[in-house]
Amino acid sequence: xxxxxTTDVDRLLQRARDLRWQVGxxxxxxxxxxxxxxxxxxxxxxxxRPGQQPRFDWDRTLDRIVTSRLWGFPLMLLLxxxxxxxxxxGANFPSRWLASLLVDTLHPxxxxxxxxxxxxxxxxxxxxDGAYLATAWVVSVMLPPMAIFFPLFTMxxxxxxxxxxxxxxxxxxxxxxxxGKQSLSMMMGFGCNAAGVVATRIIDSPRERLxxxxxxxxALCNGRWPTQILIASIFIGxxxxxxxxxxxxxxxxxxxxxxxxxxxxxxxxxxSRTVLRGAVSTFSLELPPYRPPRLLQTLYTSLIDRTxxxxxxxxxxxxxxxxxxxxxxxxxxxxxxxxxxxxxxxxPVGFLIGLNGVILLAYIIAIPANEIVIPTVLMLTVLTARLxxxxxxxGVMFELxxxxxxxxxxxxxxxxxxxxxxxxLFSLLHNPCSTTIYTIxxxxxxxxxxxxxxxxxxxxGLVATFFVAQVWRLVAGFG
Amino acid sequence: MNPTSTPPTxxxxxxxxxxxxxxxxxxxxxxxxxxxxxxxxxxxNVGKSTVFNNLTGLRQHTGNWPxxxxxxxxxGFEYAGRRHKLVDxxxxxSLLATSTDEEVARDFLLFGRxxxxxxxxxxxRLERNLNLVLQVLEITERVVVCLNLLxxxxxxxIEIDDRRLARDLGVxxxxxxxxxxxxxxxxxxxxxxxxxxxxxxxxxxVFEEPPVLKQALNSLVTELTRLHPDLPNPRWxxxxxxxxxxxxAEALRDGELPGPSATxxxxxxxxxxxxxxx
Numbered sequence: 023x024x025x026x027x028t029t030d031v032d033r034l035l036q037r038a039r040d041l042r043w044q045v046g047x048x049x050x051x052x053x054x055x056x057x058x059x060x061x062x063x064x065x066x067x068x069x070x071r072p073g074q075q076p077r078f079d080w081d082r083t084l085d086r087i088v089t090s091r092l093w094g095f096p097l098m099l100l101l102x103x104x105x106x107x108x109x110x111x112g113a114n115f116p117s118r119w120l121a122s123l124l125v126d127t128l129h130p131x132x133x134x135x136x137x138x139x140x141x142x143x144x145x146x147x148x149x150x151d152g153a154y155l156a157t158a159w160v161v162s163v164m165l166p167p168m169a170i171f172f173p174l175f176t177m178x179x180x181x182x183x184x185x186x187x188x189x190x191x192x193x194x195x196x197x198x199x200x201x202g203k204q205s206l207s208m209m210m211g212f213g214c215n216a217a218g219v220v221a222t223r224i225i226d227s228p229r230e231r232l233x234x235x236x237x238x239x240x241a242l243c244n245g246r247w248p249t250q251i252l253i254a255s256i257f258i259g260x261x262x263x264x265x266x267x268x269x270x271x272x273x274x275x276x277x278x279x280x281x282x283x284x285x286x287x288x289x290x291x292x293x294s295r296t297v298l299r300g301a302v303s304t305f306s307l308e309l310p311p312y313r314p315p316r317l318l319q320t321l322y323t324s325l326i327d328r329t330x331x332x333x334x335x336x337x338x339x340x341x342x343x344x345x346x347x348x349x350x351x352x353x354x355x356x357x358x359x360x361x362x363x364x365x366x367x368x369x370p371v372g373f374l375i376g377l378n379g380v381i382l383l384a385y386i387i388a389i390p391a392n393e394i395v396i397p398t399v400l401m402l403t404v405l406t407a408r409l410x411x412x413x414x415x416x417g418v419m420f421e422l423x424x425x426x427x428x429x430x431x432x433x434x435x436x437x438x439x440x441x442x443x444x445x446x447l448f449s450l451l452h453n454p455c456s457t458t459i460y461t462i463x464x465x466x467x468x469x470x471x472x473x474x475x476x477x478x479x480x481x482x483g484l485v486a487t488f489f490v491a492q493v494w495r496l497v498a499g500f501g
Numbered sequence: 502m503n504p505t506s507t508p509p510t511x512x513x514x515x516x517x518x519x520x521x522x523x524x525x526x527x528x529x530x531x532x533x534x535x536x537x538x539x540x541x542x543x544x545x546n547v548g549k550s551t552v553f554n555n556l557t558g559l560r561q562h563t564g565n566w567p568x569x570x571x572x573x574x575x576x577g578f579e580y581a582g583r584r585h586k587l588v589d590x591x592x593x594x595s596l597l598a599t600s601t602d603e604e605v606a607r608d609f610l611l612f613g614r615x616x617x618x619x620x621x622x623x624x625x626r627l628e629r630n631l632n633l634v635l636q637v638l639e640i641t642e643r644v645v646v647c648l649n650l651l652x653x654x655x656x657x658x659i660e661i662d663d664r665r666l667a668r669d670l671g672v673x674x675x676x677x678x679x680x681x682x683x684x685x686x687x688x689x690x691x692x693x694x695x696x697x698x699x700x701x702x703x704x705x706x707v708f709e710e711p712p713v714l715k716q717a718l719n720s721l722v723t724e725l726t727r728l729h730p731d732l733p734n735p736r737w738x739x740x741x742x743x744x745x746x747x748x749x750a751e752a753l754r755d756g757e758l759p760g761p762s763a764t765x766x767x768x769x770x771x772x773x774x775x776x777x778x779x
Contacts, residue, residue, distance in 0.1 A: 031754050034724050038742035038750075041717040049744055052714065054597070061631035064705075068666040069627050071659050 085186065094190045099276060101183070105174045107272035110255050113166040120162035129155060148348055156344025159397040160336045164248045168329045171247060175212075176324035184209050191283070198287045199294025201230035204237070208286060211241030212279075215458040218243075219465055229300040233290050235462050236475045239454045240286035242279050245336070245392030249449045250275045252396055256429045257442025274446070282450050285482070336393035343387055343394050347401050361402060375484055376444040376491030378436065385448070390456050395449065400428065403435035440494045444487040451483030525689055527558030528577035528584070535577065535586040537696045538613065542606060542637055543621035544630050545592030548649045550574070551679040552621055553589040556689070580689050583696070588615065594629075596636040604748070610640045611749075612757055617695045619688070621647045624654035624661055624676075634670065638704040639737040644672045645691045652678040671703040717743055 042049070087093050132154065136146040178184060188209055192202035203225045211218025215238050222234040242250060251271070259271035294300070350361040358366075361383065368379035384398035432441075453459070453476045463472040543549045553559070557576030574589040590606040597603060610618060620637050622630035638644055648663055667674040673691040677684030694700035721739035725732060732738065741749040751757075 030728055034721070034728065035742065035750050035753070037724065038721055038739075039745075041721065042743055042745055045714055045717050045743060049714065050597070052711070053740060053744070054595075057632055057635050060635055062628050064635075064666065064669045065628035065631050067669060068662045069659060070662070071657075 088186045089189050098187055098190060103272050103276045106275045107268055109167050109171045110251055110271050111268045112170045116166040117162055124158035124162055148345055152344040152348030153341040156340045156397050157337050160340040160394060163252060163396055164336055164393060165333060167248050167251050172324040172329050173321055176320050194287055198291040200233050200290035201225045201227060204234040207234050207238060208241045211238040213244055215239055215243045215454055216461040219458060219461045229298050232466060232471055233293050233298055235466055237286040237289045239479050240282040242282055242450060246449050249396050250278055250446055253442050253446050257439050261439060278446050278450050336391060339391035340394045346387060347398060375487040376440045377448060377487060381445060385452060392455050403431060440491060444490055447487050448483050451479050451486055453480045526579035528579055535584040537583060537585045537616040539585050539587045539692060540609060540615035540618045541589045541621060542618055543592055544594055544633055547621045547623040548679045549589055549592060549621045552647060553587060555679055555682060555685050557587055581693055595633060616643060617692050618644050619647050620644055621649050623650050624648050625650055625657055625659055640734050642702045642704045643695050644702060645695055646670060646672060646674045647688055648674055648676045649679050651676050669705060671705045673700055
């Protein structure tokens with residue numbers, strides 16, 4: 023190759039660059055659309071479908087409805103709201119039963135046994151009041167909603183609905199400057215954010231992949247669903263008449279989840295307009311044929327892969343956390359326990375953002391796993407409120423056999439509806455759990471972006487709760 | 502082209518299945534030297550590997566999904582005395598090269614310059630499959646469309662007018678049900694005709710771009726054809742350049758691009774296999 027050709031090529035490439043700016047950014051989509059339109063024309067002329075099979079027709083009709091611009095989103099909201107409503111209403115009774123068994127009956131029995139064996143008070147405190155109660159609490163609060171929610175969710179997935187949701191959301195993600203496949207990794211994030219971050223591997227543009235990783239935390243994960251469901255039924259549902267309570271709480275949970283999707287879009291948009299600028303790539307998403315859900319298999323996989331997996335993870339983290347909580351609650355200096363010192367120190371910050379020191383400390387303790395936030399909150403609330411008549415003493419979790427007792431306890435701890443609302447918001451918007459943070463680091467290989475991914479949602483959470491608290495107090499006329 | 506081996510005595514022999522039945526010799530992985538390079542392209546799960554196995558006698562088991570490493574499978578067959586190297590490309594929905602598997606497929610079609618590309622399509626999902634076929638036709642015109650999974654289409658009551666399709670696309674269309682070996686002979690014959698140039702391909706390249714885009718493309722095409730008069734697909738290259746495809750820009754700079762497929766074949770084995778796995 024001689025020199026003149028090289029400069030010719032360079033001139034040609036320069037020309038292409040100049041023309042690219044004139045033509046604008048929609049070129050890629052234009053060509054893709056032109057190809058699709060042409061394919062449709064050619065196929066339409068060549069294909070005839072006499073005597074269509076009913077199942078085939080059914081698929082197309084269903085797809086036309088669930089992915090239609092008009093019905094797609096309302097139908098999606100309705101489906102998810104029903105799933106949450108069934109979960110909230112259905113989990114109430116088994117939760118109460120488990121709590122009365124594990125906490126009210128078994129715990130005193132174990133204490134008695136320990137006392138009979140002559141074990142020292144600190145040991146039974148550490149193991150039974152700490153580790154055992156934290157675990158028991160996690161099981162009774164989390165197992166019933168998970169055992170209902172996950173099979174329902176898996177059923178939707180198995181039926182083939184989730185790819186349609188991804189399809190509906192794809193348009194929005196693209197407008198936000200993100201890859202359409204981000205809707206798929208977000209769907210994974212609704213199960214577990216660490217899994218969602220790994221799933222961003224399907225996105226090949228590094229820029230769009232980073233956006234997907236950073237925003238994955240806005241998809242409520244397994245560990246946060248129970249918090250949302252519990253707080254929604256205690257605080258939001260209680261503001262409505264009893265008949266509507268379940269529906270209202272379900273709507274609140276869907277609202278928070280949707281808010282997460284909106285934030286995911288807004289953040290993607292912000293990132294792709296500022297630090298992560300670049301072109302959007304197109305992709306094809308295959309809508310798999312609908313399959314009738316297989317009930318037994320769905321039950322099996324959702325119980326083994328999801329419910330037990332999450333429960334196990336929660337227990338693994340809850341037991342040591344219970345020990346830590348018992349310790350900070352019982353190691354004291356200067357007349358009060360370590361926990362009380364920290365909570366008192368965090369309280370002013372907590373007040374500013376409509377939460378309290380207890381919740382903030384709980385979120386610090388729960389960094390390894392979001393699952394244990396509620397048990398920690400309850401335990402610390404009891405400790406600082408110094409309630410009489412509930413429980414047996416400092417640093418012990420109490421027999422709260424149903425949501426009403428939890429409500430009574432939290433109200434006594436100075437909680438209002440604002441605290442509930444802001445806890446739901448903060449549960450959506452805070453740093454990812456340590457597993458997810460580590461996964462982001464491993465996948466991105468960048469400390470900088472890992473820090474961004476960890477701190478961005480936290481900062482947004484602080485701003486959002488602060489804003490809500492100020493407006494709330496302004497409107498309510500106090501504070 | 503190759504008059505020494507089994508010369509057809511009359512034009513009717515070329516289309517006679519009995520004559521051609523003896524024409525296929527599966528070579529497996531024996532690909533010492535070949536006359537033609539044939540590529541297999543198509544969407545995932547349309548039966549490319551089944552077609553590949555039918556022709557080569559190999560038992561290739563392939564699966565491609567996002568995140569999995571993708572490779573090309575290669576095998577050989579002899580038909581009508583001519584030796585063919587068959588390359589099974591990863592299944593993709595497009596050739597825009599936004600992901601690794603698309604890039605592998607695209608690069609082979611572009612730089613490997615196969616003599617014939619068999620575009621395998623799912624007859625039950627023709628429209629979606631044609632998206633890829635149209636993109637293949639932008640890169641190379643020597644294409645045979647293999648209308649596969651006919652058995653399933655029949656079961657669903659779908660009828661496809663393959664003549665109409667062939668006319669619209671401008672390339673031969675062959676009906677097959679590769680799982681049952683149905684249509685393999687017709688496919689071989691069509692491949693042979695396109696490879697030897699007995700069947701002319703006049704692919705349809707109809708895109709209605711907005712005027713600004715058309716002007717930009719035309720101006721680039723003019724310069725491209727001035728630089729490389731042999732370029733078989735100047736329009737497609739112009740589009741990729743306009744879209745900021747770095748790989749194509751590099752290829753142009755390194756002089757990888759120009760030249761029709763026939764020269765690549767005559768240049769020998771080495772030239773025909775390069776380019777992929779970049």
